[in-house]
Every structure is written in structure tokens, then in C-alpha cells.
Amino acid sequence: YQEVKTDFLICESTFALPIFNWDSTNKIVDQIVNWVNQSPNMTSILFCYSLGKAQRLLNLLKNKALKKIYVHNNIKKINDVYIKQGIDLKDEAKIDKNIKPKEYQGSLILMPPSQNKVDLLKGFGDFQTAFASGWMLIRALKNRSGYDKGFPISDHADWNGLITTIKSSQAKKVFLDHGNGENLARYLRSKENLDIESFSSN
Numbered sequence: 001y002q003e004v005k006t007d008f009l010i011c012e013s014t015f016a017l018p019i020f021n022w023d024s025t026n027k028i029v030d031q032i033v034n035w036v037n038q039s040p041n042m043t044s045i046l047f048c049y050s051l052g053k054a055q056r057l058l059n060l061l062k063n064k065a066l067k068k069i070y071v072h073n074n075i076k077k078i079n080d081v082y083i084k085q086g087i088d089l090k091d092e093a094k095i096d097k098n099i100k101p102k103e104y105q106g107s108l109i110l111m112p113p114s115q116n117k118v119d120l121l122k123g124f125g126d127f128q129t130a131f132a133s134g135w136m137l138i139r140a141l142k143n144r145s146g147y148d149k150g151f152p153i154s155d156h157a158d159w160n161g162l163i164t165t166i167k168s169s170q171a172k173k174v175f176l177d178h179g180n181g182e183n184l185a186r187y188l189r190s191k192e193n194l195d196i197e198s199f200s201s202n
Contacts (some may be wrong), residue, residue, distance in 0.1 A: 009171035011165065013184050014134075014180075016184035021160055028152065032057075037066070042106075042128050043127040044107070046110055046129075047115070047147070048113075053132060055082055055089055059088075066108055072110065072115060129146075130150060134154030163187075166188065175199060176199065177199045184196075
């Protein structure tokens, strides 16, 4: 991480609300490990985006005490690209229709959200599901999503991270794009007297 000073800053603001403040990554990863290991007779299915999030999770989980990790084919294809590029990423086993459901018990499976289909998941026997996303901090959204558990881990900056980055840039003009930019813009106009505006408000 390196701070950069600039005159103009264009900044994404996906999680630009005070509710979004991430716990330490290690804490969330330990929660994932405990979630899996506390249900040794079930298959634990963690939904995450195939590009970026899955690889980050695999890297964070590679030295943890888990029986085994499997990945969906879509994730495996991207993993292979990472590995071919020389990126240090553990090559996990791909889920396979020839593997008996009982063999998955006590293991963790990473799957893209598009595969959250009851008919498909039944093939894993008794299972529990979770979603790894910053959106899981919103309880109502987590409840509506149908997952058994939500792990708020994100590759986006949280509220405090956005404010710190914007202030440290010393930009004369700041543009916010995506998400809840107008809320953050309003806050920084009043608290820091910044010249800031949100594209998403137009």
C-alpha cells in the first residue's frame, strides 16, 4: 500500500456508508474455519465470486486446519490461469460428479453464487451454505439471500478506508463513482470542506 498525492481523484464508493467497517481478515477467516469444522457431518459450501474473491480466500485458507477444500470448475479455470502466471496459489481439487456425497462431509467447497441452486446442491448430501461478501453486513439482505451464514469479507474499501484514502490524497477535486457516493460526498463536504461530488447522484 502506498499513498499517492494528486490534484484530482476518481474513487469508487461501493461501500460508502458508516455501517460498512470490516473486521480484520484473519478474524473472518477463523470464523469460516470454525463454521466448517463445527459441522463435520455436513458439506460446507461457501459462495464467492470466481475471479479475485475465490483466489483470495484460497490463499488465506491454505494453512488452516481444514479437512479438504474443493472448488467449482469455474473457479478452477481461473486458478489455473493464476498458477500459469507464476502466482503462488494452492491448486485445490475440483468438485466431481463421481465423488460420493459422503466424501465431501467435513470439507469446504467454494462455488460461484450462480450455482446456488437447490437441485444442484442436493448432490452434496447434507450441506450448509454461506456467502463471502461485504454485503453480508446488512442483516436483512443476508436473511433474504437464503444463506445459512454470511461472512463480510470484501476487496473494496470500507467507510473509514475511503475517508482515509481521500484525505491522504490531498486532492483538490474528488469524484465518487458507484455505490453510495452521495452519502460520503455529503459527509466530506460538511466535515472536511472537500470539493467532492458523486457521479451516481446525477
